[in-house]
Amino acid sequence: MLASSLTALRLTLHILAATVWVGGQLTLAGLVPTLRDAGEGVVTAAAKAFSRLAWPAYVVLILTGLWNYTTFNLNDVSVAWKIVLAVKITVALFAGLSTFLHQRAKSRGQVAFWGSVSGISAIAALTLGVFLAG
Numbered sequence: 028m029l030a031s032s033l034t035a036l037r038l039t040l041h042i043l044a045a046t047v048w049v050g051g052q053l054t055l056a057g058l059v060p061t062l063r064d065a066g067e068g069v070v071t072a073a074a075k076a077f078s079r080l081a082w083p084a085y086v087v088l089i090l091t092g093l094w095n096y097t098t099f100n101l102n103d104v105s106v107a108w109k110i111v112l113a114v115k116i117t118v119a120l121f122a123g124l125s126t127f128l129h130q131r132a133k134s135r136g137q138v139a140f141w142g143s144v145s146g147i148s149a150i151a152a153l154t155l156g157v158f159l160a161g
Contacts, residue, residue, distance in 0.1 A: 034098075041091035045156070047084035048122075049149045051077055056146060078130065085123055092119065108159065115155035122148035 030038070055077050062070045101109065125148055129141035 037091055037094050037098075040087055041095060044084040044087035044091065045153055047080055048088055049153050051081055051084070052126075052146050052149055056142070074130075081126070085126075088119065089123075092116070111155055111158050115152055115159065118148050118155060119152040122152050 055073065058073065059070055062073050096112075122145060125141050125145040129138060129145050132138040132141050
């Protein structure tokens with residue numbers, strides 16, 4: 028059976044936003060060494076450009092995640108599924124917070140720490156979403 032048009036739209040938007048949010052972080056992290064070699068301020072400029080894409084994608088993730096939630100009858104899912112959902116929501120919110128802290132970090136160590144936490148938590152939220160998909 029094929030998904031309805033509305034389901035396809037909801038899931039496409041959610042996956043596309045995750046691609047930008049998570050995939051963009053991984054891509055940018057991989058490019059940082061090359062960008063540093065390109066000159067002073069190039070990493071910062073690239074990070075700011077990515078931010079203009081990433082934050083709207085994060086908002087779409089949150090909104091479509093809420094939309095996804097409304098499609099489930101919680102009486103029809105297991106306790107384990109509900110626990111994974113609660114953990115995913117927590118991790119997704121923490122991914123946003125850690126990204127916010129990464130962008131405002133002052134020292135190189137703080138930038139590295141919060142960037143790592145942001146990337147790991149984004150990947151964890153994505154993985155938990157895969158478990159929820161069944």
